[in-house]
Every structure is written in C-alpha cells, then in structure tokens.
Amino acid sequence: MTHFPIQDFSKLSTPFYYYDIDCLLKTLQVIEDETKGRPNFHVHYAVKANANPRILQIIAQYGLGADCVSGGEILAASEAGFVGNKIVYAGVGKSDWEIRTALEKGIHSFNVESLPELDVINQIAGEMGKCAHVAFRINPNVDAHTHAKITTGLNENKFGIAMEDMVTAIRHAQELGNVKYTGLHFHIGSQILDLSVYVSLCNRINELQNILESEGIVTDNINVGGGLGIDYDNPDGNPIPDFKQYFELFEKHLQLRNGQQLHFELGRSVVA
Numbered sequence: 001m002t003h004f005p006i007q008d009f010s011k012l013s014t015p016f017y018y019y020d021i022d023c024l025l026k027t028l029q030v031i032e033d034e035t036k037g038r039p040n041f042h043v044h045y046a047v048k049a050n051a052n053p054r055i056l057q058i059i060a061q062y063g064l065g066a067d068c069v070s071g072g073e074i075l076a077a078s079e080a081g082f083v084g085n086k087i088v089y090a091g092v093g094k095s096d097w098e099i100r101t102a103l104e105k106g107i108h109s110f111n112v113e114s115l116p117e118l119d120v121i122n123q124i125a126g127e128m129g130k131c132a133h134v135a136f137r138i139n140p141n142v143d144a145h146t147h148a149k150i151t152t153g154l155n156e157n158k159f160g161i162a163m164e165d166m167v168t169a170i171r172h173a174q175e176l177g178n179v180k181y182t183g184l185h186f187h188i189g190s191q192i193l194d195l196s197v198y199v200s201l202c203n204r205i206n207e208l209q210n211i212l213e214s215e216g217i218v219t220d221n222i223n224v225g226g227g228l229g230i231d232y233d234n235p236d237g238n239p240i241p242d243f244k245q246y247f248e249l250f251e252k253h254l255q256l257r258n259g260q261q262l263h264f265e266l267g268r269s270v271v272a
C-alpha cells in the first residue's frame with residue numbers, strides 16, 4: 001500500500017516532482033520474480049515513460065534493458081548504466097547522428113519502421129564498418145481497446161510496416177551488406193487494461209511466424225512492445241500491475257520457435 005506524504009509537501013515550493021522509490025523497487029522486484037524462471041524473456045524499460053537519471057540508474061541496476069526513441073535517450077540510458085546490447089531503438093524519424101550513436105553504443109537492435117530507413121541504417125553502418133541488427137516493426141492490425149490517441153497497431157495508424165510487406169522487407173534486408181535481420185517488433189498501444197488484446201496479438205504473431213517459416217526465414221527475436229496499463233482509479237490500493245498474468249499470457253499463447261527470445265518494452269507499468 002503506497003501513500004503520498006502530503007503533509008511533507010507543504011514545506012516544498014512548487015512545482016516539484018515526487019517519486020516513490022520504494023514503490024518502484026517493489027515493482028521491479030515483481031518483474032524480476034516473474035521473469036527469472038523464463039530466461040528467454042527480456043524486459044526493456046521504455047525510457048520515454050520517465051528519463052530521470054536516478055530512476056534510470058535504479059532500473060538499470062535491476063538488470064532491465066532500455067527501449068529508446070532518440071539519440072538523447074540512448075545517451076541517457078547509457079550514462080545511467082544500461083548495457084549497450086540490452087538497448088533497443090525505435091522511432092519513426094531516426095536522424096543520422098542518432099543512428100551513429102546507436103551503432104557506437106553497440107545496441108541490441110534497431111526497430112525499423114520503413115525500407116528507406118533501413119537503407120539509411122545500412123549506409124551509415126557501412127561507413128562505420130559495422131553491421132546493424134534490425135527488427136522490423138510490423139503493424140499487426142490488432143485493436144488495443146484503449147484511447148484512440150494511444151492506439152498504434154491498427155491499419156490506419158502511421159506506425160510500422162504492413163503485414164503484406166513483411167517478407168519483402170526482410171528479403172531486402174538480407175540483400176544488404178551492413179544490416180542483419182534479427183526479429184519482428186510490435187507495439188499496439190498504451191494503457192491497455194483488457195489483456196485479451198494481447199491474446200489477439202499473440203495469435204497474429206503466430207500467423208506471421210508461420211508465413212516466415214514457409215519462406216525459410218529464421219527469426220531470432222520477437223518484440224511485443226509495451227502497453228500494460230495501470231490502475232489510475234485506485235493507485236494506492238493497486239500500485240503494481242498484474243505482471244504475473246501478463247507474462248503468463250505470452251507464455252501460453254505465443255508459439256515461440258526453438259531458441260527464440262521474447263522482448264517487452266514496458267514503460268508506464270514500471271514507473272507510473
């Protein structure tokens with residue numbers, strides 16, 4: 001049970017931010033407890049949810065990876081102690097210096113949103129004598145049953161590559177010399193409280209994996225994004241989301257192939 005010490009706040013000048021580190025530590029402990037028996041599950045903290053350096057340090061110390069959407073976030077995560085190969089980098093408008101920074105830090109993978117972006121990453125990686133690991137963000141056309149403005153996985157949303165273009169995109173990556181296709185990425189929305197939408201996401205990923213298999217394409221990583229919601233109506237009574245149910249759902253419904261690694265990008269559910 002978390003309580004805000006309102007009596008102490010009256011001594012502070014406004015505005016200020018109040019962070020409940022104890023609540024954060026308890027949340028991180030639950031995430032650790034729920035994933036430690038599942039060595040192929042990897043949680044990346046979505047830095048956009050809160051990039052305060054001390055918060056980042058605490059999360060990094062718990063061994064989580066980071067999900068970044070800018071060069072600045074990659075630098076902040078790195079500074080806070082997140083190791084490069086646990087950083088994933090998404091974003092619809094990656095600039096050249098941001099791509100270079102990601103490559104310098106040796107990130108785990110780029111979540112790529114379009115073929116022109118892939119070509120730019122390939123070119124910059126080539127100039128740096130590196131090979132960039134890339135996952136394609138696929139728009140799965142799954143309704144997250146959340147607010148329209150934070151719904152990101154429907155056909156009409158701007159994000160990701162259409163499912164029917166998935167194989168073409170992967171084949172294109174396989175032809176390029178400085179990128180390596182390593183996985184698929186999805187993110188259907190935020191503040192998701194109806195967990196059944198994740199079952200729909202798993203079913204869609206299973207279908208897509210069947211297509212990839214029939215094409216002889218090997219996929220090392222599946223990244224299901226973030227989105228797990230929190231209880232804004234009763235934050236004191238229910239401060240930590242139901243991670244147990246969340247992770248169990250993926251274990252039950254997602255048909256991972258041998259050796260496949262499953263990645264999550266959780267933001268709000270970790271810190272909000």
Ligand SMILES: Cc1ncc(COP(=O)(O)O)c(C=O)c1O
Nearest residue numbers: 046187190226227265266267268
């Ligand atoms: C690609 C991607 N991954 C992860 C997240 C984190 O979402 P959440 O904070 O709802 O877990 C977002 C949020 O916008 C996102 O766009």
